[in-house]
Amino acid sequence: MAEGTANIGVVGLAAMGSNLARNLAHHGNTVALYNRHYERTEKLMAEHGDEGSFVPSRTVEEFVASLARPRTAIILVKAGAPTDAVIGELADAMEPGDIIVDGGNSYFKDTIRREKEIRARGLHYVGCGVSGGEEGALNGPSLMPGGTDESWRTLGPILKSIAAVAEGEPCVTHIGKDGAGHFVKMVHNGIEYADMQLIAESYDLMRRGLGMEPGEIADVFAQWNTTELNSYLIEITAEVLRQKDEKTGKPLVDVIVDHAGMKGTGTWTVQTALSLATPVTGIAEAVFARGLSSQTAQREGAAKQDLKGPEGALHVAAGDRDAFLEDIRQALYASKIVAYAQGFDEINAGAREYGWDIDQAAVARIWRGGCIIRAQFLNVVSDAFESGEADVSMLFAPYFKEAIARAQDSWRRVVSLAATYGVPVPAFSSSLAYYDGLRSPRLPAALIQGQRDFFGAHTYGRIDAPGAFHTLWAESGRPEIKA
Ligand code: 6PG
Numbered sequence: 001m002a003e004g005t006a007n008i009g010v011v012g013l014a015a016m017g018s019n020l021a022r023n024l025a026h027h028g029n030t031v032a033l034y035n036r037h038y039e040r041t042e043k044l045m046a047e048h049g050d051e052g053s054f055v056p057s058r059t060v061e062e063f064v065a066s067l068a069r070p071r072t073a074i075i076l077v078k079a080g081a082p083t084d085a086v087i088g089e090l091a092d093a094m095e096p097g098d099i100i101v102d103g104g105n106s107y108f109k110d111t112i113r114r115e116k117e118i119r120a121r122g123l124h125y126v127g128c129g130v131s132g133g134e135e136g137a138l139n140g141p142s143l144m145p146g147g148t149d150e151s152w153r154t155l156g157p158i159l160k161s162i163a164a165v166a167e168g169e170p171c172v173t174h175i176g177k178d179g180a181g182h183f184v185k186m187v188h189n190g191i192e193y194a195d196m197q198l199i200a201e202s203y204d205l206m207r208r209g210l211g212m213e214p215g216e217i218a219d220v221f222a223q224w225n226t227t228e229l230n231s232y233l234i235e236i237t238a239e240v241l242r243q244k245d246e247k248t249g250k251p252l253v254d255v256i257v258d259h260a261g262m263k264g265t266g267t268w269t270v271q272t273a274l275s276l277a278t279p280v281t282g283i284a285e286a287v288f289a290r291g292l293s294s295q296t297a298q299r300e301g302a303a304k305q306d307l308k309g310p311e312g313a314l315h316v317a318a319g320d321r322d323a324f325l326e327d328i329r330q331a332l333y334a335s336k337i338v339a340y341a342q343g344f345d346e347i348n349a350g351a352r353e354y355g356w357d358i359d360q361a362a363v364a365r366i367w368r369g370g371c372i373i374r375a376q377f378l379n380v381v382s383d384a385f386e387s388g389e390a391d392v393s394m395l396f397a398p399y400f401k402e403a404i405a406r407a408q409d410s411w412r413r414v415v416s417l418a419a420t421y422g423v424p425v426p427a428f429s430s431s432l433a434y435y436d437g438l439r440s441p442r443l444p445a446a447l448i449q450g451q452r453d454f455f456g457a458h459t460y461g462r463i464d465a466p467g468a469f470h471t472l473w474a475e476s477g478r479p480e481i482k483a
Contacts, residue, residue: 003065003067003068003069004032004055004065004066004067004068005030005055005066005068006029006030006031006032006053006055006066006067006068007029007030007067007068007072007158008024008029008030008031008032008067008072008073008074008158009031009032009033009034009063009064009066009067009071009072009073009074010024010031010032010033010034010073010074010076011034011035011060011063011073011074011075011076011077011086011090012035012075012076012077012086013033013034013035013040013041013043013044014040014076014077015134015137016076016103016130016133016134016137017035017074017076017077017137018040018044018048019134019135019137019138020074020076020103020130020137020138020141020162021033021044021054022044022048022051022052022138023137023138023139023140023162024052024158024161024162025048025051025052025053025054026051026052026162027161027162028052028161029052029053029158029161029162030053030054030055031052031053031054031055032054032055032056032057032063032066032067032073033045033054033055033056033057033063034056034057034059034060034062034063038058041056041057041058042056044056060089060090060093061093063093064090064093064094064098067098069095069097069098070097070098070099070124070154071094071095071098071099072098072099072101072154072155072158073090073094073098073099073100073101074101074103074128075087075090075100075101075102075103075104076103076104076130077104078104079104079105079106079107079110080106080110083102083104083106083110084114087100087102087114087118087125091118091121091123094123095122095123096121096122096123097122097123097124098123098124099123099124099125099126099147099151099154099155100118100123100124100125100126101125101126101128101145101147101155102114102125102126102127102128102182103128103130104130105129105182105185105186105189105263105264105265106127106182107182107186107268108127108179108180108182108183108186108268108272108350109179110179110182111125111127111146111178111179111181111182112178112179112354114127115127115146115147115177115178115179116178119148124147124148124150124151125147126145126146126147126148126151126155126181127145127146127147127178127179127180127181127182128143128144128145128146128147128159128181128182129142129143129144129145129175129181129182129184129185129186129188130142130143130144130185131143131144131185131188131367131370131371131372131373132164132370132371132372133372136164136370136371139164140162140163140164140165140171140369140370141162141163141164141171141370141371142163142164142171142172142188142366142367142369142370142371142374143159143162143163143171143172143366143370144172144173144175144181144182144184144185144188144363144366145159145172145174145175145181146174146175146176146177146178146179146180146181146182146183147174147177147178147181148177149174152174156172156174159172160172163366163370164369164370164371164374165369166365166366166368166369166370166374167365167368167379169365170366171365171366171367171368171369171370171371172366173359173362173363173365173366175356175358175363176351176356176357176358177355177356178354179354180350180351180354180356180358183272183347183350183354183356184347184358184363185265186265186268186269186272187269187343187344187346187347187350188343188367188371188372188373189265189266189269190265190266190268190269190270190273190280190283190286190287190343190346191283191339191340191343191373192233192266192372192373193262193266193269193283193286193287193290194280194282194283194285194286194336194339194343194427195231195233195336195339195373196233196286197282197285197286197289197290197426197427198282198286198332198335198336198339198427198428198431199221199233199234199237199332200289201418201423201424201425201426201427201428202328202329202331202332203217203237203241204312204423204424204425205314205328205414205418205423205425206220206325206328208312208313208423209312209313209314209315209417209418209421209423210314210315210321210324210325211313211315213251214241214242214251214253214254215241215242215251217241218237218238218239218241218242219238220325221234221237221238221241222235222238224329224332225238227329228333228376228377228403229329229332229333229336229375229377230375230376230377231373231374231375231376231377232372232373232374232375233372233373233375240252240253241253258293259293259294259296260289260290260293260294261290261294262287262290266283266286266287266290267287269283269287269343269346270283270284270287272346272350273342273346273349276346276349276350276353277349278342278345278346278349279342279345279434280339280342280343280345280346281338281342281430281431281433281434282335282338282339282342282427282430282431282434283339283342283343284430285426285427285430286427288426289424289426289427309422310420310421310422311421311422312421312422312423313421314417314418314420314421314423317417317420317421324413324414324417326410327410327411327413327414328410328414329410330406330407330410330411330414331407331410331411331414331415331428332428333403333407334403334404334407334408334410334411334431334432334435335411335427335428335431335432336377337394337395337400337403337404338395338404338431338434338435339427339431340381340394341390341393341394341395341400342434344360344363344364344381344385344390344394345393347360347363348360359385360385360390361382361383361385361386362382364378364381364382364385365378365382368382380399380400381394383399384397384399384400393438395435395438404435411428411432412432414428415428415429415432446460449461450471453469453470453471453473454471454473457470459483467482467483468482468483469481469482469483470483
């Protein structure tokens with residue numbers, strides 16, 4: 001087959017694909033282009049063709065022929081069937097040694113399946129998490145590629161040329177084989193959900209709890225962005241809260257329907273954590289909170305029920321407003337630490353389950369820039385993993401252990417006042433419950449084991465002897481027997 005001049009190609013030229021193609025061209029790559037509808041390709045060439053070296057094609061065959069060996073193509077089309085269709089077309093047209101990269105938010109188990117199928121045809125298949133939205137795709141995303149070491153040798157330099165840069169380092173690393181990249185991206189999105197939920201609960205405490213206006217709250221988030229909470233999500237929260245609705249002049253946040261959407265990655269994170277028996281309580285509560293917000297029938301029904309409970313105004317109880325704002329900031333930071341610790345626990349559990357060797361410190365480093373959860377504190381997270389202090393749990397690293405110790409009183413005041421005055425803070429409270437569970441020397445799970453043995457003879461362990469035991473509960477008083 002003919003060999004072309006493009007060292008990388010992009011299939012799927014919607015916003016993400018077009019912006020990634022432009023970013024690649026801006027950084028010295030010769031970029032082959034293909035889109036099912038050629039009009040999209042023509043539009044990109046008309047509007048941005050002079051930004052770098054592009055090679056547009058009308059057919060997949062033409063596209064593949066325009067690539068230099070090892071032919072490398074990044075797919076950015078809808079996850080699921082559209083991705084499968086494009087993979088099939090590319091695999092039919094490519095030759096052994098060529099590389100297919102899925103840059104969409106594909107489910108990691110689909111990626112494991114696809115990698116195996118494509119590898120059997122002599123090609124490389126890379127599932128690559130791309131984070132940072134359209135802006136990131138154009139100006140520097142965080143990139144989480146999986147795949148073989150051989151494919152990384154070709155793909156690595158190309159991805160490093162377009163990734164965001166944090167502390168002088170490109171925000172891309174080879175995560176691990178087959179589905180590792182998409183697994184880490186999935187957990188990134190789960191942490192993103194938790195981050196956003198914790199920010200939303202902080203907003204609710206200030207809005208409904210303290211009666212503050214969006215503009216005032218924006219100023220608080222802007223100030224918090226100068227502290228250890230410095231992050232992209234805190235920064236954009238202040239912008240969203242400052243935004244006025246052009247039509248009504250009201251704060252835009254007040255005219256937005258309060259039903260949160262979700263495309264599925266956060267849900268996958270929780271489903272996978274459940275299958276790995278790894279608590280991700282903050283992420284789970286964030287997913288359920290989005291679900292509750294969209295349960296229209298039940299919420300409309302609840303409004304008609306006049307369900308008894310406080311209205312959420314905690315002005316007086318909170319006492320000194322500035323002091324309570326600091327309480328909320330501390331509670332937010334402590335809960336955020338728990339959410340990240342749980343996310344990294346899930347990555348560890350996934351690595352063990354699927355045979356990946358994932359460098360947690362490297363993951364934290366590439367999340368410092370480009371991605372949606374980019375945050376100052378990821379420098380400390382990566383240090384904690386680098387030093388080994390976070391090996392068992394991020395919460396045991398001295399920096400985070402001390403931060404949570406300092407936040408204790410505030411965290412508990414916020415959760416208890418929110419409960420007393422009726423402001424729902426599921427992520428704050430579940431994170432605190434997880435922390436208290438983790439540090440408890442004895443948990444009520446002993447009683448659960450007794451209950452399970454009573455009704456199901458499921459046996460239990462003893463603290464003073466090895467093995468499994470069962471009690472003949474029917475004849476009370478009879479000694480337990482060693483199962
Ligand atoms: C990113 C984002 C992105 C996310 C979409 C939809 O890393 O750039 O996480 O991949 O999937 O913004 O997010 P929802 O799951 O909230 O619909």
